[in-house]
Amino acid sequence: MTETVFYDYWRSSAAYRVRIVLQLKGIAYRTEQVDLGAGEQTGARYRELNPQGLIPALAIDGHLITQSLAIIDYLDITRGGPAMLPDDPAARAHTLAQALIVAADIHPLNNLRVQLWLRDELGADQSTRQRWMAQWMTTGFAALEAQAPEQGLFGGSVPNLADVCLVPQLYNARRFDIAVDAFPRLLRIDAEARAHPAVAAAAPEAAKPA
Ligand SMILES: N[C@@H](CCC(=O)N[C@@H](CS)C(=O)NCC(=O)O)C(=O)O
Numbered sequence: 001m002t003e004t005v006f007y008d009y010w011r012s013s014a015a016y017r018v019r020i021v022l023q024l025k026g027i028a029y030r031t032e033q034v035d036l037g038a039g040e041q042t043g044a045r046y047r048e049l050n051p052q053g054l055i056p057a058l059a060i061d062g063h064l065i066t067q068s069l070a071i072i073d074y075l076d077i078t079r080g081g082p083a084m085l086p087d088d089p090a091a092r093a094h095t096l097a098q099a100l101i102v103a104a105d106i107h108p109l110n111n112l113r114v115q116l117w118l119r120d121e122l123g124a125d126q127s128t129r130q131r132w133m134a135q136w137m138t139t140g141f142a143a144l145e146a147q148a149p150e151q152g153l154f155g156g157s158v159p160n161l162a163d164v165c166l167v168p169q170l171y172n173a174r175r176f177d178i179a180v181d182a183f184p185r186l187l188r189i190d191a192e193a194r195a196h197p198a199v200a201a202a203a204p205e206a207a208k209p210a
Helices: 013-024 044-049 068-078 089-110 112-120 126-146 161-175 184-194 197-201
Strands: 005-008 030-033 057-060 063-066
Touching: 005 013, 013 068, 013 089, 013 161, 013 197, 057 068, 063 068, 068 089, 068 161, 089 112, 089 126, 089 161, 112 126, 126 161, 126 184, 161 184, 184 197
Parallel strands: 005 030
Antiparallel strands: 005 057, 057 063
C-alpha cells in the first residue's frame, strides 16, 4: 500500500476541511507542509504536483488528488467512517448546496491570491480589503444561517460536509476580524462541531508545525 501524504498548511481553511475528514474517518497520513506565507504553493516543486498552485492536495492509493471537496468525496467513497453526504437525493443536494455556499461562494472571493491581487493590482488598502472580505463572508453566512438547524449540527450528531466547510470558514472570519455575532445558529454549530474530538484534532493550532 502506498503512503498517504497530505500537502497541508496549518492556516489554510480548505486544508482544514480535509484534515477534519481525515480525522473523522480515522485515516493515517503523513503531512508535508507547504508554507503559504513563504509562497511555496506557487513554487515549481509544488506546482509539479498541483499546477493550480493551491493547497490542499492528497497523495493516496497512487493518485494525487486536488481540490478539498474532490478529496473529501474520494475519501467518502473509498473509506469508512461517517458519511459526509446523506443518501437521500434531496437531503444530499441540500447538504452539498450548504457546503458550496462556503466552498464556491465565500472562500474563493477571499483567498490569499485574491487579497494580493486587490492590493497589488487594484491598489486596495487594508480597510478596503477588509470591507471586501466582510461583504462576501457575511452575505454567505446569512444564507447559511437561514437554513441552519435550530439544534444539533448540519449533520445532526456527527459533522457532515456542511459542518466541515463551516468550521474553517468561521476560523477565517475570526482570523480576519469579521463580525459574526449576527449568526447565532452558525456560532452554536461551530462550537458544537469543534467539541467533537476529530474536529478538535484537525484545528489549525494542532496542525501548526512546532
Ligand atoms: N477550491 C480549492 C481552494 C484551494 C485554495 O484556495 N487554497 C488556499 C488556501 S485556503 C491557497 O492555497 N491559497 C494560496 C493562494 O491563494 O496563493 C479547494 O477547495 O481546495
